[in-house]
Amino acid sequence: MEVFLQTLVAGVLKGGLYALIGLGMTLIMGVMGIINLAHGQFMMVAMYITYALFHFFGLDPYTTLIISMPSLFLLGVLIQKYLLNPLMKVESILPENQVLMTVGIAMVLTEIARFIFSSNYLSVRTSYSSSAFYVGGISFSVALTVAFGFTCFLTISLFWFLIKTDLGRSIRAVSQDSEAAELMGIDSGRIKVITMGIGAGLVAAAGTLLLPIYYLFPDIGGPFTRKAFIITILGGLGSTVGAIFGGLTLGLAESFGATYIGMDFEDLVGLVIFLLVLLFIPGGFRRFTKV
Amino acid sequence: MLKVEGLNVSYGDLQVLWDVSFEVKEGEIVVLLGANGAGKSTTLKTVSSLVKPTVGSVEFLGVRLDRIPSHEVINYGLAHVPEGRRLFPDMTVEENLIVGSLTREAKSKRKKTLEWLYDIFPRLRERIKQPTGTLSGGEQQMVAIARGLMSLPKLIMFDEPSLGLAPIMVTEIFKVVEMVNREGVTVLLVEQNVHHTLAMCDRAYVLENGRITLSGTGEEFLNNDHIKEAYLGI
Numbered sequence: 157m158e159v160f161l162q163t164l165v166a167g168v169l170k171g172g173l174y175a176l177i178g179l180g181m182t183l184i185m186g187v188m189g190i191i192n193l194a195h196g197q198f199m200m201v202a203m204y205i206t207y208a209l210f211h212f213f214g215l216d217p218y219t220t221l222i223i224s225m226p227s228l229f230l231l232g233v234l235i236q237k238y239l240l241n242p243l244m245k246v247e248s249i250l251p252e253n254q255v256l257m258t259v260g261i262a263m264v265l266t267e268i269a270r271f272i273f274s275s276n277y278l279s280v281r282t283s284y285s286s287s288a289f290y291v292g293g294i295s296f297s298v299a300l301t302v303a304f305g306f307t308c309f310l311t312i313s314l315f316w317f318l319i320k321t322d323l324g325r326s327i328r329a330v331s332q333d334s335e336a337a338e339l340m341g342i343d344s345g346r347i348k349v350i351t352m353g354i355g356a357g358l359v360a361a362a363g364t365l366l367l368p369i370y371y372l373f374p375d376i377g378g379p380f381t382r383k384a385f386i387i388t389i390l391g392g393l394g395s396t397v398g399a400i401f402g403g404l405t406l407g408l409a410e411s412f413g414a415t416y417i418g419m420d421f422e423d424l425v426g427l428v429i430f431l432l433v434l435l436f437i438p439g440g441f442r443r444f445t446k447v
Numbered sequence: 448m449l450k451v452e453g454l455n456v457s458y459g460d461l462q463v464l465w466d467v468s469f470e471v472k473e474g475e476i477v478v479l480l481g482a483n484g485a486g487k488s489t490t491l492k493t494v495s496s497l498v499k500p501t502v503g504s505v506e507f508l509g510v511r512l513d514r515i516p517s518h519e520v521i522n523y524g525l526a527h528v529p530e531g532r533r534l535f536p537d538m539t540v541e542e543n544l545i546v547g548s549l550t551r552e553a554k555s556k557r558k559k560t561l562e563w564l565y566d567i568f569p570r571l572r573e574r575i576k577q578p579t580g581t582l583s584g585g586e587q588q589m590v591a592i593a594r595g596l597m598s599l600p601k602l603i604m605f606d607e608p609s610l611g612l613a614p615i616m617v618t619e620i621f622k623v624v625e626m627v628n629r630e631g632v633t634v635l636l637v638e639q640n641v642h643h644t645l646a647m648c649d650r651a652y653v654l655e656n657g658r659i660t661l662s663g664t665g666e667e668f669l670n671n672d673h674i675k676e677a678y679l680g681i
């Protein structure tokens with residue numbers, strides 16, 4: 157029973173971070189209609205920013221959120237404005253070409269990171285990196301718990317923004333019908349730029365929060381892009397509430413897979429769940445949600 | 448008020464409008480009639496700048512709409528209620544209406560306009576929190592019309608608002624269109640439903656295969672042999 161609860165707690169905490177990764181990807185999917193295959197690489201860039209600020213300036217990793225998030229917001233804005241939106245204007249170009257562009261962006265970001273930091277594994281060791289506290293015999297990693305708390309805060313803020321502000325409503329309008337949104341006076345090109353910025357900023361937060369308990373090398377983006385993709389599909393392509401369920405599901409699946417099947421099977425279990433959902437709940441968790 | 452001159456419009460290699468010209472004067476209800484595929488929706492989309500003409504111009508209150516991006520059109524007081532309603536299906540009735548009032552002036556009067564529209568459409572007041580994807584066709588059309596009015600337009604264009612509705616709903620929708628006009632909003636109405644529209648309009652145009660083939664007052668149309676034969680089935 158204790159093992160079960162411990163696994164559950166670990167899965168939920170990790171799932172929170174995954175939800176954050178999936179939320180950004182989902183917003184982008186909803187508004188742009190494309191899978192952003194550079195999503196994990198955005199996260200990688202944020203992790204290097206955190207690493208550099210920690211290493212060279214001694215900043216606490218959590219403090220670096222105020223730099224990593226705006227930086228990635230800006231990177232997302234620039235990429236959408238100058239690399240992706242221009243592709244949309246050419247009528248003969250299919251949406252697939254934008255996806256290919258994100259693949260190219262992912263490779264360029266990875267190689268830039270390799271050029272600056274080399275391929276070495278890096279990590280950020282803090283006092284709380286490996287500390288834990290106990291509640292009823294169950295251990296809670298301090299870093300993961302802090303990450304989970306901040307993730308909840310960001311998620312609630314995001315939903316408040318999407319539901320209560322005109323800009324948030326405009327983002328949802330574009331994702332539901334971009335031509336009708338244009339008729340309402342919404343500049344869908346501008347909304348796409350802002351959405352890419354928000355998506356990149358959210359995944360930046362996930363990267364920065366993860367770094368104290370993880371490690372870093374240039375190719376770390378790929379696996380996280382794949383995870384983001386799985387979460388987005390689980391959540392039902394474009395449903396933000398679905399993305400939270402998708403993230404939690406993946407976190408729990410990996411956690412239980414590692415405990416009850418074996419450490420090496422962590423990723424496999426995630427993929428099996430993914431296939432099962434595709435087979436038995438086509439459309440993902442979207443069918444249970446409305447937002 | 449709205450002056451459309453010599454529009455040629457193509458989708459890729461396929462030209463669908465040839466030399467389309469018409470005019471809407473302040474306070475009028477003008478109807479654009481035509482069979483399926485005649486180019487009615489394309490005409491409205493060109494007015495809204497969603498589609499750019501290869502030749503021709505669209506002038507609204509002195510502004511060349513064909514030269515500005517589509518999302519700026521609404522700022523000049525022209526609203527477009529598109530064919531098939533095109534609501535935001537996962538958003539509630541109220542959210543759809545709010546998104547209709549994003550221009551500066553409309554935003555400042557949002558609360559008042561909402562009250563005005565809920566008085567006109569009491570049925571929508573009862574469904575404020577309901578996602579529009581779950582409404583009936585007639586209710587969705589009311590939301591679409593109300594959303595268009597939220598921007599407080601000077602001219603509103605309706606693209607086949609009666610399409611796919613039960614006869615009783617059709618009558619109600621056309622009553623609303625007339626009422627909107629009485630409130631001082633100029634109306635450009637695209638329809639295939641000739642019976643209702645000719646009786647209520649000031650003037651009408653017929654669009655056939657992408658060309659304007661006939662124009663006149665509603666009364667002239669009702670007595671026109673070609674119209675009787677082709678559209679009224681008499």
Ligand SMILES: Nc1ncnc2c1ncn2[C@@H]1O[C@H](COP(=O)(O)OP(=O)(O)O)[C@@H](O)[C@H]1O
Nearest residue numbers: 458461463481482483484485486487488489490
């Ligand atoms: N987006 C599009 N791409 C290509 N052809 C189109 C498009 N929209 C409409 N058409 C074609 O243009 C013609 C006019 O269509 P439309 O303006 O929708 O007519 P109506 O509204 O009168 O039924 C039709 O032949 C239609 O097939």
Ligand SMILES: [Mg+2]
Nearest residue numbers: 487488489530
């Ligand atoms: Mg049409």
